[in-house]
Amino acid sequence: MNPVFPINAPRPAKILVVFGTRPEAIKLFPVIGALAATDGLTVRTCVTAQHRGLLDQVLEIAGLVPDRDLDIMEPDQTLDRLTARLLTGLGAVMDAEKPDRVIVQGDTATAMAGALAAYYRKIPVAHVEAGLRSGDIYHPWPEEVNRRIVAPIADQHFAPTDTAADALRRETIDPATIHVTGNTVIDALHWTRDRIADDPTLAAGLDAIAERFAGRRIVLVTTHRRENFGGGMAAIARAIGRIADRDDIAIVFPVHPNPNVVAVMDAILADRPNVARIAPLDYPHFVRALGMAHLVLTDSGGVQEEAPALGKPVLVMRETTERPEGIVAGTARLVGTDEDRIVSEVFTLLDDNAAYSAMARAHNPFGDGHAAARIARIVANGFGH
Template sequence: MAKTLKILTVFGTRPEAIKMFPLIHLLQEDQRFDSRVCVSGQHRGMLDQVLEIAGIEPHHDLDLMQPGQTLDALTARLLEGIGNVLDEERPDWVVVQGDTATAMCGGLAAYYRKIPVAHVEAGLRSGDIHHPWPEEVNRKIIGTFAALNFAPTETSAKSLTTENVDPAKVHVTGNTVIDALHWITEKVAAEPALATALSEVEKRFAGKRIIGVTSHRRENFGDGMDAIADAIGRLADRDDVAIIFPVHLNPNVRSVMNERLAGRDNIALLEPLDYPNFARLLDISSIMLTDSGGVQEEAPALGKPVLVMRETTERPEGVEAGTAKLVGTDADRIVEEASLLLDDQEAYSAMARSHNPFGDGKAAQRIVDLLAG
């Protein structure tokens, strides 16, 4: 009888949890594996919301975040904390996702112990180590030692082999975020009460076209956030438009948006939404303005054009497919491109109908089968 493989999944942020829970569900159900879960708590409240809705109880919760913590202090605490868990669990595989400090340190701690690492959402590259920062370097570090690289697309797989990663270690699986979106959409359809946080805002903005906004990237702090706030304010001057903006908890985002946008009739600044309600926001929005990575994958699955408020993207497939457009953080450009989609039905339809290149909702099963060998 084949040995049961102990798999330790390590993650800490809300996006990681969303992209990992479909995989964890399958690992828990599969008798080939002993599934263990370690969370760092890198996003405390937002992480816990996803764990609750997905029904995942971590075996280890490091709860490492501290107010005003520097990246080097966080990195040191993550390496030591995850290292202690690895020494206790002694897993056969460590699975990390994406490009966070938790993913990088989880992979590095495993590498230090010669435990093989599997990287979910491997191979994303912007080509600029400062955009996104520090994520671009985090994922490149993981790519140097991962024993299995689960690339979401052929483009990301090619990025890895271009960096001399052994092609035998690279597998195109699709992105688990599409699995997660399918799961939550079905769950909300069965239990509508899970996604009622936007009900009052939807009534308030009835008859208007909704622009959903997310923004939190470190490289946009300062002038970039000011420009994004300016653009949102100008778009909200239109009578036919309303803005719904769940504002990230980081004070570099909150202080700017609250000062510049609070109290506007056509703008709803909300607390961060849990996953079911965020899926609802994607569903009711005509356009998404974002500097997030995940939204570039999720919104096209629901036929929603994405304007990416960044100078580069590690998801060029969306731009190439026509589901997303890079607009940077110049306020005039953001307003111009959003207005085009609002005013030109052909331009809108061209983006809304483009094929989503990020997966078919079966990525997690492919990953499970590859881990089983």
């Protein structure tokens, strides 16, 4: 039976939130919670499971049970096949759900296909973490183009920083549709850190590593970018090996399950007593690992935002970044994938206290932990609520 609404009372607007990867889930669960707590909105969620296992870890800790699950992941899936399956699958979900607005996040194939499927149905699109640009369509690849496809479709752009908002304005996006909100990953980080403080068992899986490496400074490593596959990944592995030659440090390395990462690291790093190559961490354990780290070596996007919130310097193993705010603020530094450069920059932070302090104490430009509430308020206001 259809619900009966009082005369002249606005019908709740249905919001469909679409996501498929671990980073999207981390950055959207605070938004989903804020939307659900907002009068006048009904929230539905659809996961594509573009990254099945890593996604499910976040759903569990956030207590999210998706309303729709496309379970789209396949081994070694090509980008064109993935995109085709996402577009048709998400289109079918939108036909069934008939949402009043679709929300996508970031730069994944899921975000791009979700925006395009909504556009084909003339459903308004909101883009969380809008406006990030590197200026190079192949770095990061394919994420840079995914973002650019979403931008002209969306009519609500939630830019995390003024820099991101300026990038959208330069692309002639209507300034009235651009809202600087901060990045929702800071909301997720604060929420998770508080959960761990209340219940340490949520991240107790790192107790053995903390004990094993007590008294050593920890370098946290993450790497998985497609553009680094091949020679870049091999150079990163060799650099990690040289860093691990020092007996005053330890390396904690959650290894991404992609064979292009695992095979290279297995071949070059082998068994190092001060290198903990571990399975990918769920979000509470990753937040704890960030807290344990002295510095972070990464090619990830989100880590460039999370680590500065905990005062951890970030060395970015990429040639460009779509998060230049961290570079400008001094919380992050681009080091590329040159083996010697990576080693030199890590050793500088390990051996030069002034250089380390300058990065660790720099202001984090990515938000204050209240981005999700701002987004929910703007979405509701768009329906007159």
